[in-house]
Amino acid sequence: MLATNKIRVLVVDDSAIVRKVLSDILSAQPDLEVVGTAPDPYIARDKILAFAPDVLTLDIEMPRMDGLTFLDKLMHHHPLPVIVISSLTQSSTGKAMEALSLGAVDVLAKPGGPYSVGDLREDLPRRVRAAARSRPARHQPAAPAAAPPVKAQPGGITPQHLIAIGASTGGTQAIEQILRSLPGGIPPIVIAQHIPAGFSAAFAERLNRVCSIEVREARGGEILLNGLALIAPGNRHMLVEKSPTGWRTLLDDGPKVCYQRPSVDVLFRSVAEAAGSRAAGALLTGMGSDGAEGLLAMLRAGAYTVAQDENSSVVFGMPREAIRLGAAQVVAPLDRVAALLFSRTRAA
Numbered sequence: 001m002l003a004t005n006k007i008r009v010l011v012v013d014d015s016a017i018v019r020k021v022l023s024d025i026l027s028a029q030p031d032l033e034v035v036g037t038a039p040d041p042y043i044a045r046d047k048i049l050a051f052a053p054d055v056l057t058l059d060i061e062m063p064r065m066d067g068l069t070f071l072d073k074l075m076h077h078h079p080l081p082v083i084v085i086s087s088l089t090q091s092s093t094g095k096a097m098e099a100l101s102l103g104a105v106d107v108l109a110k111p112g113g114p115y116s117v118g119d120l121r122e123d124l125p126r127r128v129r130a131a132a133r134s135r136p137a138r139h140q141p142a143a144p145a146a147a148p149p150v151k152a153q154p155g156g157i158t159p160q161h162l163i164a165i166g167a168s169t170g171g172t173q174a175i176e177q178i179l180r181s182l183p184g185g186i187p188p189i190v191i192a193q194h195i196p197a198g199f200s201a202a203f204a205e206r207l208n209r210v211c212s213i214e215v216r217e218a219r220g221g222e223i224l225l226n227g228l229a230l231i232a233p234g235n236r237h238m239l240v241e242k243s244p245t246g247w248r249t250l251l252d253d254g255p256k257v258c259y260q261r262p263s264v265d266v267l268f269r270s271v272a273e274a275a276g277s278r279a280a281g282a283l284l285t286g287m288g289s290d291g292a293e294g295l296l297a298m299l300r301a302g303a304y305t306v307a308q309d310e311n312s313s314v315v316f317g318m319p320r321e322a323i324r325l326g327a328a329q330v331v332a333p334l335d336r337v338a339a340l341l342f343s344r345t346r347a348a
Contacts, residue, residue, distance in 0.1 A: 006033040007132045010053035012044040013037075013085065014062045021111050022057060022085065022124065029125045039063075041070035048078065055131045056082045057124075058104070060095045068099060075103035081131035083124075085110055086199075093202035100172045101206075105134045105314055109196050123196070126259065130169045130287035134314045149212040151184075154228035159246045161187040161345040162224065162279045164271040164298070166264030168194040168286025170314025172203060174334055175284070179211045179229060181338035186213060187345045188224035190232075190240055190249070192267040194260050194286065197234035204231045220251035232262035239270035247274055258290035264318070268294025277302030280344050282337050283322045285313040292321035299327050304344045306330045306337055 011022045011034060019037045026032045035051040038044035040062050048056070056074075060067035071082060082104040086096040096107045106127050111117045163186070167174055171193050179189070195203060200217050207215040207229070216222075218230040218238050224247040232238035237252040250270075257263035264283065268291060271279050281298045283291045285308055299305045307319040307328035312335070322328050332340055 006031055007128060008033050008035045008051065008054045009057065009128060010035060010044065010047055010051060010055075011037045011057050012041070012062075013057070013059040014039050015059075018059070018085070018110060021117060021120070025117075025121050025124050026128065032125060032128060041065040041067070044070070048074075048080075053080065055128050056080060057085050057128075058082050058099075060084060060086050060092055060099060068095060068102065071099055071102050071104060075136065079103065079136045081105050081134045081136050083108060083127055083131050088198040090202075093199050094206070096199060097172070097202045097206045101176070103136055105131050105136060105169055107196065107199055109198055127169075130315055130317075133287060133317070134169055136314070149180075149210065151212060151214065154214045154225040156185065156226050159188050159224055159226050160278060162240070162247060162271060162275045163187055163189040163341050163345065164240075164268055164279060164281045165189060165191045165284065166193075166268060166282075166286075166291040166294070166318070167191075167284035168260075168264075168288065168290065168315070168318060170285040174308065174314075176207060176210065177334060178282070178338045178341075179207055179213065179215065182211070182213060182342060184212045184227050186342060187226055188247070189213075189229035190218075190224070190238065190267060190271065191229060192232045192238060192262045192264045192291075194262070194290070195234045197236075200231055200234040207231075218249045218251065220249055222249045224248060232267065235261055237262050237266045239266060240274045241270065242274050258288055260288075260290050264291030265294035269297045272297040272301040272303065275301075275303070279303040280306070280341050282306040282308070282341060283319055283328070284308045284334070284337070285315055286318035287315045288317050289321040291318050292325050292327055295322045296325050296327035299329065304329060306332055306340055308337065309333050
């Protein structure tokens with residue numbers, strides 16, 4: 001950032017209306033500055049070199065070069081924090097999830113439809129601030145696609161243990177890395193990722209394609225089974241409660257907690273109450289403090305607790321708060337979290 005200490009943002013979108021809406025929202029914040037706008041990736045490339053923005057907002061569907069191709073090139077040659085601003089069509093939400101796998105740090109819905117300008121006015125500045133604190137990695141060209149994993153059907157014996165995971169900025173990539181490392185038959189997993197309504201289903205579908213366990217967006221009332229991971233829907237809290245056969249999910253439309261719905265704190269506190277010492281929890285990358293108090297509640301209930309370390313976090317805010325509270329029994333790099341969770345539940 002320059003001497004003004006303002007976060008410098010470049011807005012890239014082929015719609016003049018969307019460029020104006022985003023620019024007006026960001027320019028109204030005293031710590032944010034829109035240094036330019038661009039209707040396509042070629043103009044964006046020139047303005048990145050001219051204005052050196054701290055954060056880029058990027059549309060996926062654009063003329064001359066699509067947003068995914070541009071993002072892939074950008075993260076390979078000139079990585080910087082990118083927030084994808086996507087429409088809520090099925091095609092676009094799928095592409096938004098692909099953009100996150102290419103190195104974008106966050107995704108938001110375009111204004112209009114179920115996502116109002118008012119919602120964007122609340123969320124966008126906070127997401128830009130988080131992105132500015134992130135550490136995007138240089139993207140490497142993808143290796144040839146591996147064969148789809150052998151899918152284990154969830155079920156089997158009644159679960160004896162439960163895993164809970166929470167994340168925010170950078171969390172979609174972190175969660176994917178963890179779930180891809182876990183074998184079929186792992187105890188049930190419940191996940192709260194800060195993600196807007198409309199994108200969580202695409203996130204779950206992507207994970208289900210690449211993981212050996214089954215991954216779904218929660219609908220509420222599901223019985224938790226071994227080999228099953230459930231993602232909290234965007235804009236709804238997910239909780240866990242005891243059931244005659246172990247545990248089941250509940251969805252709730254209550255107020256936001258730590259500015260978030262779904263909230264990691266809400267999920268973790270319910271897991272602490274429902275599962276106690278039979279649970280393991282991991283708090284991953286993200287800005288803010290959501291999940292720190294919940295992880296502490298899990299620890300006090302006898303659960304095993306892990307926080308992602310600073311070096312492997314895109315944003316260290318949430319794990320840092322948990323560590324500060326003494327909520328994490330173990331602080332570990334991302335590439336060790338899956339093994340820790342698996343070994344703990346297997347040993348237990």
